[in-house]
Amino acid sequence: MDKIIIKGGKPLSGMVNISGAKNAALPIIAACLLAGGWHRLKRIPQLRDIRTIKSIMSELGTDFREEDGELEVNSDNLKSYKAPYELVKTMRASILLLGPLLARCGKAKISLPGGCAIGARPVNLHLKALVAMGADIYLDHGYINAEANRLAGAEIFFDIPTVTGTENIMMAAVTARGRTVLRNAANEPEVGDLARMLRAMGADIEGDGTDTIVINGVDGLKACQHEIIPDRIEAGTFMIGAAITGGNIKIDGCQPGHLTSLIEKLRLAGAQIDTGDESIRIQGPAHIESVDIKTMPYPGFPTDLQAQFMSLMAVADGWSMIRETIFENRFIHVSELRRMGADIEINGSQALIKGKDRLFSAPVMATDLRASASLVLAGLVAEEGRTEVHRIYHLDRGYEAIEEKFRGLGATIWRERE
Ligand code: EPU
Secondary structure, three states: EEEEEEEOOOOOEEEEEEOOHHHHHHHHHHHHHHHOOEEEEOOOOHHHHHHHHHHHHHHHOOEEEEEEOEEEOOOOOOOOEEHHHHHHHHHHOOOHHHHHHHHOEEEEEOOOOOOOEEEEEEHHHHHHHHHHHEEEEEEEEEEEEEEEOOOOOOOOOOOOOOOHHHHHHHHHOOOOOEEEEEEEEEEEEEEHHHHHHHHHHOOOOOOOOOOOOEOOOOOOOOOEEEOOOOOOOHHHHHHHHHOOOOOOOEEOOOOHHHHHHHHHHHOOOEEEEOOOOEEEEEEEEOOOEOOOOOOOOOOOEEEHHHHHHHHHHHEEEEEEEEEOOOOOOOOOOOHHHHOOOOEEEOHHHHHHEEOOOEEEEEEOOOOOOOHHHHHHHHHHEEEEOOOEOOOHHHHHHHHOHHHHHHHOOOOOOEEEEE
């Protein structure tokens, strides 16, 4: 197992390029199950989660090849419709295979994802929607078993806007008989990216980017070419990195329009931010002002940047309040940040942070993906000695070459074997 070592205290400077979005790439690779032929996907990030979905799909019979940095995917010769426990337990997003497998094979058997570090994360809304579309679903020995000859369009209301739930049902509905209407659907940019890919395959989808998505089922789909959107959470993590170190960096190959809530909050914290078409220039403040945030579905403040923003507030002037409304247990980074000197009180879904003048380096443990990123950011400003972030396999799930990118921005950070 690897660990990351950081010697803090250097303002970030220079330029960083943003990779393709993990949470767009995962459903888009899954959607390649819907039609045979070679799909060609650009800007797929090199991440552990991407390797996991490829391993599961390889077991189903999907072929992959890499050419000129692009991923080609072919599902002509599917031989199985089962996603086994051993692989699904390492990545909850494997549930994204349920919709496309059911649509393509009429059957799917997916290990039921268990709870995870940040919350219970049930998939009841995915299953309820598939049942409304005529699927026969039963749970058996830890597996979701689903069957349907051909799914039928339906009116579906999501009690909570669910990102992977919306994506799963979109993929199930594209070849269903008739019209499916998804209400209170998620409108995250990653859902829109999947909709664009499905349209390139010949699907009839409207309304993505709003809370009502209408899908008219078509009889067949074809392989397509698609370029994944940039990762807004990776870009946001580097922006917070510039803010926390008082640095000045340019973030290239991103979509500033996907980051408006963070840009607003970082400006309130004192950062100077200029946006271009596909770039952001950010100059961190000399003194970080405290700012309250509340996580919300898009375009609200993303839960996936909450932990990183908390590291920033840990060194801000004064008090701030962070409310987490998406997941019930997404404050696991707090106890590690406290070990670095942060002053944070938790009361249910709220964290009250008293900004300190400084944080101190310490050995800390990553517990989930975004929590790990918050510890790396804290390490970039920590004084005296070196911060060691252990269990960084979480980080490798979702950040491409993070230590190399930070090193490119002048940070003293490297990876070592435990
Ligand atoms: N929920 C239910 N029932 C369901 C589905 C969701 O109660 O059937 C609840 C969840 O427990 C949660 C809320 O609805 O309280 C929203 O969860 P959602 O389903 O939107 O989350 P997700 O689709 O499982 C995706 C991202 C997460 C990101 C969330 C929220 C992917 C692969 N994952 O998860 O990304 O935090 O949306 O934006 O797209 C990450 O990248 O670190 C990450 C955790």
